[in-house]
Amino acid sequence: MKIAIVGGAGGIGSSVAFNLLRTNDPYEIVVIDNRDNMIVSHVMDLQDALSLGGATSIAGGQMSDAMDADIVVLSAAVPLTINTSRDVYLKANADIVGGIVDQLIAGGFGGILLLMTNPVDPLLTWVARRTGWARERLLGYTLNDTQRFRTGIAQALGVAPQRVSCWVVGEHGAGAVQVFSSVTLDGKPVELTEAQKAHALDYAENWYVRHVALDSGRTSTWSSGVGGALMIDAIAHPSDKPFPGSVILEGEFGVDGISSSAPLILGAQGLEKVVEIPLASNELAQIRDVAIKIDELARSLEH
Numbered sequence: 001m002k003i004a005i006v007g008g009a010g011g012i013g014s015s016v017a018f019n020l021l022r023t024n025d026p027y028e029i030v031v032i033d034n035r036d037n038m039i040v041s042h043v044m045d046l047q048d049a050l051s052l053g054g055a056t057s058i059a060g061g062q063m064s065d066a067m068d069a070d071i072v073v074l075s076a077a078v079p080l081t082i083n084t085s086r087d088v089y090l091k092a093n094a095d096i097v098g099g100i101v102d103q104l105i106a107g108g109f110g111g112i113l114l115l116m117t118n119p120v121d122p123l124l125t126w127v128a129r130r131t132g133w134a135r136e137r138l139l140g141y142t143l144n145d146t147q148r149f150r151t152g153i154a155q156a157l158g159v160a161p162q163r164v165s166c167w168v169v170g171e172h173g174a175g176a177v178q179v180f181s182s183v184t185l186d187g188k189p190v191e192l193t194e195a196q197k198a199h200a201l202d203y204a205e206n207w208y209v210r211h212v213a214l215d216s217g218r219t220s221t222w223s224s225g226v227g228g229a230l231m232i233d234a235i236a237h238p239s240d241k242p243f244p245g246s247v248i249l250e251g252e253f254g255v256d257g258i259s260s261s262a263p264l265i266l267g268a269q270g271l272e273k274v275v276e277i278p279l280a281s282n283e284l285a286q287i288r289d290v291a292i293k294i295d296e297l298a299r300s301l302e303h
Contacts, residue, residue, distance in 0.1 A: 001236055004061070005073045006074050008030075008060075010033070010077070011218055014042050016073055016075065016228040019226045020232065023233060025055070025236060032066060040060060071111055072113050075117060077089065077096060079217070080218065084212075093118065094123060094126065098130065114232070115138070122298045124247075124248070128259070137271075139245050143230070143245070149168050152201070155203060156195075157185065157190070157192070164184070166180075166182050168204070169260065169261055170261060171260065174205075178200070178204055181278065181280065236268075246261045247271050254284060262276075
């Protein structure tokens with residue numbers, strides 16, 4: 001399986017490449033970026049880890065090298081700045097994403113696009129309309145929402161996060177819906193106290209703002225890198241286990257034509273099925289309300 005990472009010189013792109021090298025799968029990895037010296041630097045470093053995993057190659061490349069890829073990971077973005085919402089990057093990142101997608105269209109790319117550039121839901125909605133590609137081929141990365149909710153719950157319960165399972169649906173951002181009815185501990189449903197819910201929500205909802213306020217200049221490099229590699233693994237090794245991700249909904253949760261995060265069954269062609277987990281009426285209302293906002297943001301890019 002050939003994986004092309006556009007934005008491969010950045011923190012997330014290079015982290016995805018590193019985490020793919022740590023698997024036992026025979027991936028052919030190409031990292032692409034307009035910063036040639038950074039690509040050479042990463043490849044010089046990463047190629048010495050090639051023998052420690054199953055990947056067959058790691059190399060720098062150009063956009064022409066992405067056209068026959070099975071999966072294009074698009075993580076290119078403007079530099080991170082202090083902000084309170086990913087939406088501030090919409091226009092600038094749309095300029096980057098649009099330029100790359102146009103090249104993929106012109107080059108006849110027929111694989112899966114995994115978008116990791118934020119704000120992912122408005123951008124994925126816009127890309128779907130711009131390309132006309134089937135939704136099965138268009139995936140957005142949102143695992144971090146579930147992971148942060150999971151960490152917050154684990155802290156509230158005083159247990160290891162590996163024992164906790166949960167789901168987050170809706171927008172990758174302020175419109176995320178943390179589904180408390182989905183929370184399990186060691187595979188069994190668990191009811192959190194109001195104080196525990198407040199702790200979990202505070203961690204999940206405020207992680208982004210707190211992290212960006214550090215003004216470190218870096219994003220969630222490590223968690224997104226391992227998560228991106230895990231999403232690729234879910235595509236390469238299909239199973240009936242849902243994976244969190246954004247996709248263009250087609251009636252699921254009462255939303256149509258808009259990208260939102262949901263449990264997804266993934267396979268070799270991308271999306272196989274959206275799993276509609278049970279939601280309370282207020283949770284459904286949240287998803288539908290934020291879908292209106294996502295649609296408005298996507299439409300703003302069409303003018």
